[in-house]
Amino acid sequence: KIEAELSELAEADRAELLGSLGMKEPALAAVARAAYDLLGLQSYFTAGPKEIRAWTIHKGDTAPQAAGVIHTDFEKGFIRAECYAVKDLESFKTEKAIRDAGKLRSEGRNYVMQDGDVVHFLFNV
Numbered sequence: 001k002i003e004a005e006l007s008e009l010a011e012a013d014r015a016e017l018l019g020s021l022g023m024k025e026p027a028l029a030a031v032a033r034a035a036y037d038l039l040g041l042q043s044y045f046t047a048g049p050k051e052i053r054a055w056t057i058h059k060g061d062t063a064p065q066a067a068g069v070i071h072t073d074f075e076k077g078f079i080r081a082e083c084y085a086v087k088d089l090e091s092f093k094t095e096k097a098i099r100d101a102g103k104l105r106s107e108g109r110n111y112v113m114q115d116g117d118v119v120h121f122l123f124n125v
Contacts, residue, residue, distance in 0.1 A: 042115035063111040067121040077125035086116040
């Protein structure tokens with residue numbers, strides 16, 4: 001019942017209720033996080049003008065393997081990945097500001113994806 005109530009609250013009210021219950025996050029989020037850890041999974045994000053999407057990959061996957069989750073052609077024709085951390089987006093607010101701050105990285109075939117990477121894949125098929 002508490003989980004249902006939490007889902008209907010505004011962010012500030014949710015944080016206050018969780019704190020009063022001695023919790024840092026809703027139980028459903030904790031279960032999902034534990035399942036990801038147990039299964040050795042992590043997420044990365046793609047962002048465009050119309051959509052931001054999370055993709056699930058295995059910990060230790062390389063950039064081409066992560067690209068292949070979107071489409072096999074992305075993996076076959078992989079050139080490089082332009083990446084930044086999602087926490088940088090929280091700090092700098094825009095991709096342009098991230099680029100201007102020198103936080104946008106260009107990564108090659110051997111790059112091991114990090115949990116929370118925001119990625120733009122360059123490929124040619």
